[in-house]
Amino acid sequence: MAEENSKGRSSAEKAVSALLDDKPIKAASFIVTVYGDAVEPRGGVVWIGNLIEVCGAVGISETLVRTAVSRLVRGGQLVGERSGKRSFYRLTPSARVEFSLAAQQLFSPGDHDRWRFICLTGVAIEDEVRDLERHGYARLTGDMLVGLRPLPSTMNANTLVFDASISEGEAFLGRFAGERFALAPLAESYRAFIDRYSNLPTGQVTGLDALSLRLLLVHDFRSIVLRDPNLPLAALPDDWPGLQARRLFSKRYLEWSVAADRQIGLMFVNEGGPLLQQTHATTTRENQLQAYST
Numbered sequence: 560m561a562e563e564n565s566k567g568r569s570s571a572e573k574a575v576s577a578l579l580d581d582k583p584i585k586a587a588s589f590i591v592t593v594y595g596d597a598v599e600p601r602g603g604v605v606w607i608g609n610l611i612e613v614c615g616a617v618g619i620s621e622t623l624v625r626t627a628v629s630r631l632v633r634g635g636q637l638v639g640e641r642s643g644k645r646s647f648y649r650l651t652p653s654a655r656v657e658f659s660l661a662a663q664q665l666f667s668p669g670d671h672d673r674w675r676f677i678c679l680t681g682v683a684i685e686d687e688v689r690d691l692e693r694h695g696y697a698r699l700t701g702d703m704l705v706g707l708r709p710l711p712s713t714m715n716a717n718t719l720v721f722d723a724s725i726s727e728g729e730a731f732l733g734r735f736a737g738e739r740f741a742l743a744p745l746a747e748s749y750r751a752f753i754d755r756y757s758n759l760p761t762g763q764v765t766g767l768d769a770l771s772l773r774l775l776l777v778h779d780f781r782s783i784v785l786r787d788p789n790l791p792l793a794a795l796p797d798d799w800p801g802l803q804a805r806r807l808f809s810k811r812y813l814e815w816s817v818a819a820d821r822q823i824g825l826m827f828v829n830e831g832g833p834l835l836q837q838t839h840a841t842t843t844r845e846n847q848l849q850a851y852s853t
Contacts, residue, residue: 570762575771579618581755584778586619586627591636592778594650595665597770597823599658600840604640604649604829612826616771642830656712664708664784665777667847671707671789674723678703681717695788697739705739707789729793736794748783749800755779756807767826769818776815780808809851816845 593613598605607628611621628648631637636654640647650658663669679687679702688698690713696706710720725732736742756776764772787801795801824836 569768570760571764571768571772574759574761575617575768575775577759578755578772578775578779582779584617584619584775586614586623587630588782589614589617589619589774589778590624590627590631592774592781594637595658595661595781596774596777597827598834599650599655599662600844601823601827601834601838602829603655604647605834606828607646607648609827610648613767613770613774616767617775640830647830653712660709660712661781661785662844664787664789665781666844668784668787668789670791672724672791674705674707674725675710676703676705676721676723677710678719678721679717680719681715687715687718693786695786697741697788699739707791732791732794733796736788736790737796740788740790742790742796742799745783745786746796746798746800748786749804752779752783752804753800753807756811759811764815765818766822769815770822770826773812773815773819776808776811780804805851809848812848813845813852 590610593610594603594605597613607625610628611624614624615621628637632639632648635651637648638651640649675696676699677691677696681687684702688704690711691704691706692698694706694711695708696704698704756779761772783804792799820836820841823834825833827834
């Protein structure tokens, strides 16, 4: 029976199923991806029915969606609004700042040559250390970290920040980075991403399949690049797979975007009506990816 069902499905549907079989996803993190990719660049608010439908396409039940949304509300990322019988959920201002930083890391990380040394001066600093490590910083001592990425919006006032650049000894930068940043597991994640998406058979992709594929692509890549310290090439191993993975992400994203954006315009609504297929923000993202796709 499973083989008969498989024969009746399109190559895109099979591709979605293959991605889900290989790597199951959690409701809350996938909803964050939906907001980051589809909702935030179109105003940041959407009907919960749309979340239920788009999550259902990747095997997440309505119950799990509602539970995850409630958790995101309690966590200060979403706020609920009612209009008639419908419930809409909007990104909070602080969440929009965080999503903006994540979008920059996804679509246009840029080149960073100014190092930041961060000294945490409070007493209970372990939560702040973990937050900085999640944003690509490496711990040097108990209260000192180093990195290049923009500082997270959650930084507290008890933080001392030094900006620095390399004046000499750049030849030793690779050893410095290799001893302090967890590059090996990051490289392994990039290679797994390349394996998952480089030879993915999809054929012609339309409708909800295109949106599902793009969301899964963003979900997978996001989980890697948000841990990437964005080190300069001189600090990376010769066989570093990050650039190849970014090229692949850009190529696939652009390949599926016309159909995915059309589906968003047909499917997603806020209190004022359908969300736009394209906005200045979505066009900017695509233009940024063009630089990596060739």
